[in-house]
Amino acid sequence: MDMNAYLSMFIDEAGDHLQALNDNMLQLENTPEDLTIVQAIFRSAHTLKGMAATMGFEDLASLTHEMENVLDLVRNSKLRMDSFIFDTLFKSLDALESMVQDITAGGAGSADVSAIVASLQAIVKGDYNAGGGPAAGGAAEGAAGAGDSGLQLDQYQVSVLQQSMDSGHQVYHITVTVREDCVLKAARAYMVFDLLERHGEVVKSEPSVQDLEQEKFDRTFTVFAISSLSQEELQQQIAAISEIEEAAVTKLDPESLQILARPNVPSAPAAPSAPPAAGAPEAAREAKRQAAAAKAQTAAAGGALPRTIRVDIDRLDTLMNLFSELLIDRVRLEQLASEIRKPELTDTVEHLTRVSGDLQNIVLKLRMVPVESVFNRFPRMIRDLAKSLGKKVELVITGAETELDRTVIDEIGDPLVHLLRNSIDHGLESVSERIAAGKPETGTVHLRAYHSGNHVFIEVEDDGRGINREKVKNKAIASGILTAEEAGKMSDDEIAMLIFAPGFSTADTISDISGRGVGLDVVRSKIASLGGNVTIRTSEGKGTKFSVELPLTLSIISAMLVKLGSEKYAIPLSSIAETAIIRQEQIRLIHGNRMIEYRGAVIPVLSLSRILESPDYDESAEEETEVIIVRKGDKWAAVMVDEFIGQSEIVLKTLGSYLPNTDIVAGATILGDGQVALIIDPNGLIK
């Protein structure tokens, strides 16, 4: 077996654990007395250590091990958390993160962490160590065997075993010895596992399953297993497997389990049935508490964890592509059925339509990811940022469970980082300014996500100083973005939008974080490239709200198909307000522009055929013409077309990288007749 097969799994899981560590550390910083959080942190660190050691990333394993030592003291109330410890642990997390990144990039995950390790060791041994002598000793002992987990069970395994016992299952410790002349040791081991898994579950094995499969064991291996069989049955059945010399099955009771669960107690693998009695009462109590905490954690997560699998994103993309093909065929079949008019065919096609509609929902849902995966790195970022700026900031996240298409999720992180940094650096005042302004000294930044129709909104709102209209206006006039006359006519929010102009910055001093005038224009173009939009609401002295509007999905959209002479085009339904028919004489010339009256307002009329240089259609020859009313923000326009064909679900495709999408053409789709139709982006029509 190849370790590479596990590498991607390791990277994914290491990322999850680091995230959990970061989250819990932040929580702990707020409630340093809460030992259950320390437990959670310890568990994550421990699992990470084990994983890293298994994969052979020694530096990662040893650093996590040092962290574990510190955390061990903390959870045993032998050490109180203080800011030095927090900072050191956060630094360790950063180091771990960069190691994992290195591994992701194909490196060996090695890094010089001696400084951090020294700090961690100083915490364990140094002034903090009052009364922690023996524990530190024990921890150091454990250091020698980092990764070699021996026969210890981690908290998770203990809680699994504990729960099985509570629910009346038998838990066994089994030592299996194969015969000396056994040729296929791995195969025999597999047969034992197969047997155990048929009647229950293997919780832990020593050596690990991987090692067993690679025959990396001498003659004996031990497993902890849950089984529905009785002790004798199990013993008989294992012994019945050929070339097995001996199978020692011991039934475990809760007490022996708890003693086994005690970490850092070097237990003797040879005599697990008579577990070491060292420090019995205290150890037992300790283990009980751990097991209880682990159980509470599981219970909090809703009893059974949701059953999931990790799928390569490429496979999902392939599924999506194949499904789009199916959709095209479906539309073609619908057309054929309506031409042939045979009831049997029509019925079948209708059924197919319903099934594929359901399938479409599922396929789209598969690609949806909660924005949480982007949001969860922000609390840590905000903490560091606030510290470096000397500001007090509280980040309030709501709607993290809101789901977005994976492609959008992958791209939205950086723009949001920019917006948050901007809010904290420019938006929020310093503590003294806030007090002077009669505000609470801790500034609040809200990060919200919510659904609305076919869109997801993400808002970044601060209660800071707001955008200074005069400052922005003067700056814009000074840098030639607009004239004083134009500026006079603009609303506050329009002025505020100027900060998205390229090269714009109102910061008086350039800081590390923002203010170099790069950033916000990049944010806007990035969001626009995702088919989204960003707006600002600001009120001076009270705060600023950035609102990012994003499409739910990028791949399948409802569109209106229209005809221009011989050509067909698709216009996304989401940007169509309504359709209408107008007569030529309704079009009025105002200031050289063609306008019509629409619901009491006068809006411009655009000729799609002229914009698209249509070769064989000109609406000016028609007396009546169909128009589509489109809107972009609060701007409206009537777009003249030849004929409406109807609504259809279309699959968005790019024009290929040779022809980049232009402002007007947002992509292409394949119609039921196999022809390609271009997708018109009405936002590009309204300037």
Added chain:
Amino acid sequence: MGEELKVIVFALANEEYGIEVDKVRTVERMAPITRVPKTPPFVKGVMNLRGVVVPVIDLKGRFGLKETEPTEQSRIIVVAVNDMEVGFIVDAANDVTDIDEDAIDQPPEVVGGIKAKYLRGIAKLDDRLLIMLNLSEVLNKNEIVQLEQMEA
């Protein structure tokens, strides 16, 4: 002897050209092409190649040769270079042949009105001459941008 190179032979005006087989995804008969507005004149539009939207350019127009109406012999050669898939309209494509890498000579400055930078070389093949194309230069996107700017 240099390495053997398998090439697809196609005709453009009165010359014969070659593209390495491994860069060609497929050769198709003429199919309906959807016009894309605001593109250079040699970009004929996009076609549906089994569910994938592929841009199609007229190779003669690309090289500044006179474009002609497609005939029964016209083909679309879909090539894949640098993550780009593009279809070339050519006058005919009906031959695959092996040529010796050593038999490819440096191109003269201008061949049949095509600038040398689009060419990889000239391959001598018995009594025929094959003009080998430099595909990444033919598909150079910067040049499209320049062309667009010139038009604007």
